[in-house]
Amino acid sequence: MTTFEYKGYDSSGRTQSGLIEAADPKDARKRLAVRGILAETVQAAGPSTRRGGQRQKTFTADIRTMFYREFAALLGAGVAMVPALDVILQAPELKQVRTLLAAVRDAVREGSPLSAALANTARQVTAFEVAVMEVGERAGGMNEALARLAVFLEEQEKLREKLVTALIYPALVVALAVIIGGLVLVFLLPMAQRVFVEARMELPMLTRVILTGGRIFGVLLLLGAVATAVAWGEIRRRIRTKAAWRIRLDRRLFRLPLIGGGWQNLVSLRFVRVLELLLERGVGLMESVPLAGRASGSAWLEDCARRETAALGEGKPLVAVIRGIQPLHPSLAAWVQAGEAGGNLPELLDHAAQRYQQSWDRLATRGMMFLEVGLTMVVGLFVALIALAVLLPILQMNKGFHP
Template sequence: MPTYRYKAYSSAGATVSGTLEAESERQAMAQLKGKGLLPREVSEETAGSGAQRAFSFKRGITTAELSLFTRRLATLVASSVPLFEAMGSLHEQEESGPLKQVLARVRDRIAEGASLSRALAAEPKIFGESFVSMVSAGEASGALDAVLDRLADFLEEQEQVKSRVVSALAYPILMVLVGGGVMLFLLTVVIPKIVVIFEESKAALPLITVILIKLSHFLRGWWWIPAGLAIGSVPLYRSAMQRDNLRLKRDQLLLRLPVAGGMVQHLLLSRFARVLGLLLSSGVPIIRALEITSEVLVNRVYRGFLREVMEEVSQGGSLSGSLKKSRLFPPMLVHLAGVGERGGTLEEMLLKAGTAYEREFSTRLTRLMGLMEPLLVLGMGLAVGVVVMAVLLPIFEMNQLIK
């Protein structure tokens, strides 16, 4: 009998997950409903499922597409357009692609009587828990259009951060690729032609020249070894990251890296403060908001600590007091959270903190890229200089012998 992995909502609104055996996906969903659970995601588990995910290249829905959909939906809802008509209109506007298929399924669920949040919850790979919970809170409070607007703002800001990172890394990556290509050309094409001259002279060669010649021979005769390692490392890494213990070690290492570790922390703090602030401002209870925020953060170190924070807050502790117990959250964020708790403006303080950390991340990224560019140029110059020196030194020595 096939095994199905599921995620579902309990009657209390908590997320539960696990596996069960059933004849079909429909029967698996029926079993979950019989247990009083609302199915969120049900998929058949296979022995090769992890490897299949690691080798999957299927195009998904981008953050830009999702933010545009959310903004359009907010506009239609604010104009009092019925949800079914709004979803049908958005489906017609969308060009053929993954999002159009998703909108068709969401529209059909709404036509069957499902609420917007439940219709979206059935597409967990597209609409995460934070998105669905905010929509659900907006439906309950009667402020769905305002919640959707805030969601669109958040998604647009996340897309802007991503664009800044990509733009900042584009030039250094291009420099590395060009430099690597030049070095590869010199070692596999230029050096072998010059080596013939050196071998005919039978003169003793400088150490740097000998090393370069051996490296050239290796790349020409055994090129498939580095090529195979480079090609195989990507799927191997993705497959290894399916294991929680390895992902935790990777995340711990990222936070300890000099310079980059601080930037990663600022990005995580920005995401934490923004998501939690948005959820609270949308009317999501703080325990549920913390649970969702912990799932949104990709770093396992922060996830683990936030679960401890959630337990303390559920027992009556304050958010600021719980955050203060770890060095993962700096004093400024703890102080702003404390001020917000005392003044009843916690969500506002968190959103301000999120904006501040995002700006700090952008500033650090700009400075780092400004420093990396001249260093990369210098590194390329040194690498080419070493090759030129390895070629010219024996030529100079041969000239001295002739004289």
């Protein structure tokens, strides 16, 4: 049976829409006719389904967090996967993604793993989330894996909301300054220039520079927007098709000041979380290390983990393997060494993950603070230059009228 989304009319002419399970679209129309609904459109549930002419709401991080938490609770209570998805489909909080979840349920019912079903249906699901679900599928602890995934996403969402809130005021100030500055450059200063030409007076140097710079900046901005759009399309194409190019780009990301440190903490956090869960479930290192590398979201780290796993099979110690994975935080090897010596590696990996989480939060907050200060200074300088460019002609004209 496949889930279809329909839109039609009942016997009184009122619009009806919803989901129905049937063997094919023809069978779905027959079932709807029995209910007294004349179907206008019937299409298989999936991510591309539209409602009312508009694409349905995306599978955002907060919705995924809610889904993972409720799914984990149902699985932990002993409910099988497909019946658990049936229950979740009825949750009013997840109504906006019901069609997408119905497609996931159909795929799971046909034998697809949950990780593959979600990855193929919802493009918003990250490699880290897929890897954590694969851990649950391989180690037999899906409810625990989903619960941890929900906690991780919730922490990231709280940080994101905090940073977005901190940037709202600077963004509004920048937008207002750009709009006012643009109006001054486009209308006010050219008018002042015409007045000075008619009065046979010369504009102040700063005003002439601002006028010329504004024209040049406008042309460069247009060309830059076109070039950025073309470059972004080419970058996305290469990221999708060329693994070596992805790795090279990722390595450069690690070298960026401030951003590189934050990225290193984030990928190390993801790597440690997945490795800890795998080891707790008794999965061997030969399988755990490359899977944790893939979950990190870093192409360079994934490549290093895959190469170091081959050395692990030849007898290389885990500590040396961790040191050989260059993108990981340098302190992780010490945590692994202490955990192996004390026989409590998963516990110490959890402590390391907490440390990286705190470090990531601090770096992100500090980065936003620097960005806010930088934007404020740039806007202040821009406004000061525009104000001087406007005031200097007025002062010079006033001086010319009063010898």
